[in-house]
Structures are given as structure tokens and as C-alpha cells.
Amino acid sequence: MNTLCANMNYHIQKVTGRKYGINRGKPPTKLISGSGREYYYEKGILAIVVEVGTRNIPDYIQNMSESVNENIPALLHALSEAKSYGQTAPQRVSNFHIESFSSNSCSLKWDYDNNPNVYFKIYRNLNNKMSCNHSSLIATTCSTSFIDENLKSGTMYFYYVRAINKLSKTKSPFAPKVKIKTLLGEDEFSRTIFPHASDVGFVAEKSPEANHGHFGVQSLKVGVSQNRGISYGIMRFDLSSIPEDAIILEAKVSLYPLNRVSAKIEKYGEWSLSIIDQDSISNIRDFEQVHQAKHIKTIGGSIPSEKLTQGIWSHWDCNEFERKIIQSQLKRQNIILKLEGPTLLPIGRDSQVMVFDLGYGNAGGGLHYRPAIDIKYTVPSKEISIELQNSMTITPDDITQDSMACGFNKDDEKIYAYMSFDLSKLPNPDESVITDAWIEISNTSTVKKTMDIRYNVEFVDLEEFSYQDIRERERIEFIGYEVSSAELGKKKKHHFIFDHYSKLALEEKQQNGEEAKFVIHPTSVLSRDHLIKWSHKGKKAAKLMVKYIKRRKHPLPSVVNLQCKVENKLVKLTWDKIEDNDLVGYYVVRNRWHVPKNPFDGVKLYAGSDNYTFDNFGSTKMDKYFAVFTYDNVPNFSQGTEIEYKA
Template identity: 50%
Template structure:
């Protein structure tokens, strides 16, 4: 299997051949020398390559970690693709004409060769340290957030000082000398996840949306090829962020930067999974390369103050600020989940004004909007405005409630960890799937439903859970994860694996999530069907519902793990309330009709107040008012009641003689008592009720 991957020397010979065959497209240059004397080579790809450095550019780095061979292999395949399709593929041709791609296929040649020939899982370079150990983790040797540790044998030992290694110093010098670089992607394995750059205390970044969207657009291209979905995960502040990485250094230089972790193993079988990983990432890279110019000085500036102007039940109105120009328009994108693509699939409007109304939306639903500027003459686009999240309003008869998982009754149970299972509840993570150490593991997630009214009628529901890590889900396209609502009387102990594993499911919720769709860093959710909403509704009476989340139950021969890690939102390593499993429930209540009796009925004219209800004009042409008030004591508690419909029924006893253009209307008014004619004429009007009625529409039947 290893022989199917090119050696470093073979890749250099291949690149030299490509430079000879495509001299106007490809340029090969040495940017440094490794500890063991190997050349660190960079490839420049652009139409009219001699002018490449004058164009906006993307930087690609691969195999900074020795055992992560995908970066090296993908680079060689993309170079071949660009050479063969640069005059055929119109998107690629446009990108090569207006932009440049710098590629370092292998930033760690010494480590890569050691991994190939001696120890497959070697990670660092091959520097001999002062104490006789070998290697520095090059992706901990950059300056941003650098931390010096004393254990030189550690896989994450970052060296004596930032840029102490020839490899990191070489790429630093190149990046510093090329301010035309606008996007940088660093390819690693494993995990099928993108890691956008971050600031160490997670300050709000204006370009956070840009990094997420670029990764999400790559995700769309990947799904078209293999159906696989990558996660997008920026980590949680402050302890979970790596220090001294290349990604953060590039970002500190004003470059949009992210890591792509490919596959489920460091060195996958070439024919079984490496080839598909390469195939899916070529169009993804091409898509990102097409964005390079949109982050350069040639691009329009980003819109200012993109915000929500108004929200209704079925519509959202957005507004923003931008200078008046005839050569630009605005593209508005909408998603129903975070970290989704902004492309042709999600484009919902193109306008020239600084305002847009999106209609025909669902009530009480989360929507995510962003916007960018398009220069109609050049075709260049601006960076994206920060995402705006908005939830549409509830309909008149709707309510919603978000319920978080209960601390003490949420955890996981392992087949081979029965004695420790009780300690798995209420802190850190949920492990779901199977591995050799723990056997089968199921998650138990419990919700307290006491905040839902007993007469609630659930209209829709979603179960959300946040995937923290999928590194231990090592097998491509194997297994699926199911959510089941359990029968309360089919188990007695939440922390007992056998009871939970064998508990009776009242219903399986939504659709199973297959392994290739189970992402890290993007919320997963299960949507309840109408029948499943009824099952959940039945649990309101006992004010508690218990779910089981389970995955694959056995491992193929030769495999040791297919385990997914979800956040519980509690404990030292939990992400807090924002990462807890939750139920999002939209409901109405059983409708109740109440008839209210009139407290007072009177007729008021210039002569005074009379009993009975009349309205119209007197013989002098002065208005005659009918007055009614009602006793509201029969209404239920207003704190827990919403009036969804109110009808005023009045039956007339007579009609007017002759034809008339008189119209009758009802007002809700603010008066303490019937009062005088002048009081009624000068009444404080609150609202017209319904529509006015013409005399001819009245009848005595």
C-alpha cells in the first residue's frame, strides 16, 4: 500500500517534469533546506507564471506532520488537474488568469521519508534535539501562541523557540515576502473536518463568517463527489486551542486561513479511501481558489451594519449600509443551519437597494443570513458580512420552549465499563459507538418537561447535540447513529448498560445519521415527525423524557474503534450551556372556547343614557352610540393564556327604512364607565374591531 504513494524524491522528479511540460503555467523553486539536507520545494501555478507574484494568491501547504501523507498526494494530483484542465474548465481557467496558487506539497520532507521507510506514525521532523531525542512538531513551531515545553520526546514538542526549524522558517520567509497571499489552506489528516483560524481568546472577528463560508462551500463540493460531509470546528476558548500553528501565523498576517483534516486515518489504504479523498478535494480546492481575488485589493469592500430591520411570522426584513454606486449589487444568502454554504444553492436575493425582505418563511424558525457585494463590471465580490441569526415570530396560537438536558441524568454507558458508568453522568462528554476498550457505548439524554404546559399540543420538535470529535470514528462509511425515545417502564437504572441497551424504544426519532454525515463542530439534529411529536407529547404528563443515542454495535476485523464524541455542556471539558443537548419544541395548546356575558348594554345620545343597544343617527342627524362592556372574570389566567380568536356577535332587530349609506363599526375604547354623550364623543380609541358593516348587509334572521 505504501508503494502507491510517491516518495519525496519521486515527487520532485515529477514536479521537474511538469515544469518542463508546462513552462508558462508551472514554476518550481527551492525555499529552504531541511535538517537532513533535503530541498523544501514550492510550486507556483498561474497563467503567464512569470507575472504570478503580481496577482492575488492562495497558499497550499501539505504534510507538515510526517504521517499525514494526504497533503503531499493531493497537491501532486491538483497540479496535474490544473495542468490538464486549465484551458478546459472555465472556472479554473478564470482563476489561473487572475490569481496564483503557491503549493508546498510537503513541508516536512525528512519526517515524511522517515514515516515511509521506518515508523509510519512518526509525526515530527528529524532534528536531533540537545538531549538525544529526535524531532520538533513543526505545527507548534510558529510564533503565534508559541509555548515551550520541556518534554522533547512529546509528539507536540514545539522546539526551543519560534521558527527554530528550517521548514517553518522557510515558509515564514516566503509568506512575509508575498503580501499577495489572501487565502491559506494547510492539509492534514485525520477527522474529515475543517479548522478555521482563531484568536486565542475568541474575540469577535469580522472575517469569521468568511472562513466558515469558504469551508462550507468546499463541503458542498465534497458532498457532490462522495456524499461525505466535513465538520467545521474552531475550538472552544481558551484551553482547547493549539499553540504555535501555521494557521494562526498566516491569519495574523491578514490571510484567511484554515486547516483541512482529511480522512479517518493518518495513512489510509490508497485504493480504498485515499483516492476518494483526493477526488472529493480537487473540486473543493478549485472552489476556494476561485475566491482568492475576492479577498484582494481588487474586491469591493464589505457591507457595513448588516442587521435585521424587522421580523414577522413569515418574513424577515434586512438592511445594511453601503455607498451609492450603479456598478454594484448585493447578494443575500439564507440558511436554516449554521456553518452552511453560501453559493447558488442558498442565494435568495440579488438587489440594488440596501434593504431586502425575505418572505414565505416558516414561523418560529431559525434562519442565518449573510450578504456580499458584487461588482457587476469586474465580477469580483466582497468578503461576507458577519452572519445574522434571526428567529421568525410565533404564529398567534404558537409557543416555543428550549429545554436543556438534565445534568444528573445525562451521560453514557459502556458495555465493558459497568463499574465506571455512574461516573460518566453529568460531566464532559458522551461517547457513542464501539471500540475495543469500552465495547458498545450508548448515550442517555434526559429532559425535564415540567416547563411545558399539561395541555400542550406539540407541532414540531428537534433534538440537537454537538459533536466534539470524530477522530475515534476511524472507519469510512461504516455504521449509523440513531436516536430513540425510551419507554420509562422498560428500565430502572440509567447507568446500567444492559438495561439501557435492552430498553424498549417507544419510537426511533427522525432519520439515522450515517458515519459520513456525522460532522465535528456542526450541530447535529434529529427532526421529529408528526407521529414522533405525539410520542413526545405523551411524556408531558410524567414531566420527563429519556432518549438513547446509539451507534454501531460491532467492529469489522482489524479495526479498533468507531466511536463518536459529543459534548454534554457540563463539567471541566464541557463547552457550557451553549453546547448542551437540547430539545427545541414548538407547540400550541388545546383550544378552549369561553362565552362572555355583557356587563352593561346602553344607548347614548344627546338626551342621555338609555338601556338597550341601539346605534345610528337621531332625527337631528346626531350620532347615536351603542355601548357594551363585558365581565372578563370567566377568562383563564392571562399569564398562561393567549387569546387566538375573539368574535363579537350582535343581532339586529330592525333595518333602516329606505336606502342608506350608513355603515356600522365597532371600536375598543378606553373608558371607565358609560359616562355622558360628550365623554363618548371624546373617547380614547384603542383599535377598530374587524371590518365596518354596511346597512344592506344587516339582517334580522
């Protein structure tokens, strides 16, 4: 039903540009009384309520006519989908799941009875409750699997699939969606930071005494009303888990709009988020201080009232300049953000207030719906210089130790220069990542300008060092670009840069305790008798330069002995603790439809170091699946340990 609503939203937005919200679960009966929804539900008929206005008696010309016009195409779409739930529609796809994923790809699989008259359409969105149409369609296939490639690291993706009959074009209902957050890049870290309950709330102009009680319990009520006056949301995030010298690659702030009933004016006002100068405010619960606080920078784009969607996350994405400002706040180890909406009301109007979920308190939806700041970052690399370990000049007739020269002999046979480096100086490969590597080498001789000859550096795998072995060498990769004879005359020092594959090969050599071996050779077909000498002694001798960062590569072990039981009318999960100094905590996820295949494939219940948790917001009368993942400070997540709860 969420997908149907999202597709209706798409048609509404095409007409008026307005975005409607999609309620989380079943809306309160009192809000939709008279709509007939409850009557249809009693009959076992799926039904939804589409909001058509925010005032009891809206201005027909300005508001109501818009609502009528925008709802007609949405209603036509909904009616066209009705046959997807009929008896003649194809069967719904079952067991739609994520088989595997990496930092840039995802493998999807599902089950379906063999039917040559059926094919499948797969959709992908970057946010939840978004439309599934031509703009999000990524594949049409007859297979029951699909690999989605060229994805972005550390990014959330939502996938949907439905079956379609080739002859009738009738579509099945959508299978329950699956979602992933792709793995981080090899040099990346991430943090999702939530404010402490005492550090998030709202302050209102006309209730200074009550503002203290607005923190950690009540929802964020932001905007302006006759009763409260101006009200601001204020939140402080603890950044102490991020190194002070971190380089922020991406940052976004997310809030969950819970209720827009008090936003009564169509297309009026915008909600913006600003970084506050901490020196200009000492008490975040004091309205006057929040009101007068100095803004350092507004982040992301302001969201107008017609695009603040109840039940759909709102995001403020930071650009490079804004990320640098957040980076400057790392030394303070926290950041204060101020959320503000309109501050004046038109004549005759009494409220334009948007309500955002805190996740805390009786009105909160749980930990999953707390305000959050997501930061992806890396850290400055350290540089190490590795001296030349061994060098040779290898000709058809001889091998000369402690020498480096390449070219052609009088018989037009290639002469190879060989060099190797001892990698034992590099840090533990399981706890570090090579971010950059290059060979720095200088030539000590040149050739005539009339010669057009080029020289390559190859990363090779050699056991023996005869001329025949060199000719039949196993090539790992070329290092950097070739150097021409003309360049040798213009400059003496050259840098051969490792690509991604070469860096992985270098790490593998280090892991296996092997040397890194390279050969230099000419590539020209027009061979001529000549010899290029390369520096192999002293300060100008060839060097292997490596930049690296400290970062764990592999996840921790999975938890064992996961159990669930009902205790105090709540489902309680317990598991055995893992003894490991790199353990940061356990991440617990619930999914109503299938086993969570990754930490983001469901509703988050807990993240912390305890070895138990409760499903505080879940029913004990409903079947569901749980999974527990361990994580470190990157975070790398382990394989999930799964359990099914039977009501």
C-alpha cells in the same frame, strides 16, 4: 472562513454525498501537523485544513480516490474565492445588523460607502455553518437594507451579506453573520431544555465500574470500539416546565458533534435517537439496563457516519406521531432519550465512535454546546359565551330598539340590523390571547327561493346610530363569509368566523373598554322589498363566542446598571435585579463582532434568576460585546441592555 469551508463542503457533497465538519475555532496543532497551516498562519496568511481521509493508509480505490475526486471542485472554489480577499476586491460590508424582527419578518441593515458600481447579495440559512450559494440566496439589492418576510415563527435564521462589483464581478469577503430566532406566534410558547449534568453521559460495555463517572464531565462517546465495546449516550430531560395538557407543535433534539477522530471507517454505521420506556429502566448509569431498555419510538431520522459533521450541530426533528409520544411523557414530567451508533466492527477495524459535546467539564465547549430539546407548544383554549348586549333595526325612517332585521324597503333602500356585545367578561387582555372567535346567530324568517340575495356581518366603529351614520360607517372588517338567501332556507343557525385581523380588533376594543359593534346587511345589487329577521331574545339570541388562552403579551422591563469587570481572571457581569412576579430570569449573550440585538445573536453565557454571571469560556484579552435580556414564562424577551468590554 467558516462560510468558505461550508461552500467547499457543498461542492464535496455534490460529488460523494459526504459532509465534512467544520472545526470550532483553531484545531489542535497535533491534529494538523505537516499540513503547513501553522506556517501560513505565522506569515499572516489565512489557511484551512481540509480532511481527506479517516485512515492513515486508506483503501485507494474505495476511499482515497473518492477523497481526491471530491476535493478537486472544492479546491477550485477556494481558489476562486482568493481574489475576494485581494486589494482589488470590494470593501467588506460593515455594521451588518438586525434592525428589527417579528414572528414572520426580519429587517436587515448594513453600512457601505455610496458606490454605484456595487450591489449586494444576501443569503439565509436555517443552520449554522451552511453554504452560501444559489440555494440560499434570498435577495440581490443595491440598497443597504432588506426586509425578509414570510418567515416561520419561533425559528432560527442565519444571515450573510457580501458586496459585488457590477463590472468585474469581484466579490468582497462575507461580513460576520447575524442570527435571530423569530418571535413566537401569538398563541405559542417554547422551551429549550437541557439535561442536568447528572442526567447526561454515556455507558460503555467494558467499563461498568467507570460508567458512573461518565456523567456530566466527559463527552458523549457513542458507537463501538475494541477498548470500550458498545457505548450508548443516555440523557434525561426535565419536562416539568411544560403543562401536562400542552399541545406540542414542534420538537427537535440537538447534539453538537465534537470529534470524529475515532470514527475511522468511511460510510459505516448510523446514529439514532430513541425514546425509552421509563418503566424498563431504573438506573441510567447501568450499561445492561440501558442496553436492554425498551424503545418506545425512534425519533427523527438516523444520521449516517458520512453526514455526522464535526463542529456542526446535528438535529433530530420529530414528526407528528413522535410529538404525540413526547406529549404523552409530559405527565411523567421527564423523558429519557438513548443515542446509539453501530454495535459491530468489521474485521481489522478497532473503532467507530462519534464524540458529542456535553457542554460540561474540561472537554466541554460551555453552556452553549449542551445537548438540548427544543419544544414549541400551545395549550388548550377556554371558551366563553358573551350574550347580546344591544340590538336595533335601522331604517331610513326609524330606529327600532330590541329588534334585529335587515333587507330592503319598497324604495330599494337598505335596512340594517345592529348588534353589540359587552367585552368586560373577557380576561385581562395583557395576559390572554384570543385564539378563535365567531358570532353565532339564527334567522327566524326567510325569503322566496327565487331571490338571490346575500348577507354580510361587518365589524364596525360607530359613535352615533342614525341611518346616515350607518351608511357612512367606518368598517373594521367583514366577519366570516357572506350567507346566501338559499342557505337561510336550508339552516337556521349560522357562524361568522373572525379572521386574524378581526381578532386583533376585538382585543383592541377590549383593551380600550369598548363594546364590539356589528351590522348585518344585504349585499345584492338586485334589490327587492324583503326583510330577514334575526333572533335577538332567548336561547337562540345572537352570541359572541370567544376562545382564549392565558399568555403574557408584552415583555418585561430591561435590566439597568449593567457593569463588567475582571474578577479572578474572568469577565464578570452584574446588573440590578428586577422585582416582578412574572420574571423567570435573565438571558446573557456574548458577541465578538457586534452588539447582540436579540438573545440568539451570539454565544449564550447564562440563563437564570441570579443578577450576575461570569464569561467562563471567554478571554479577558479580547474586545467583545455583552447583552442582558429579561424573560417571562412564554418566553417574551425584553430589549437588550448592552455593554462593550475593552481588553
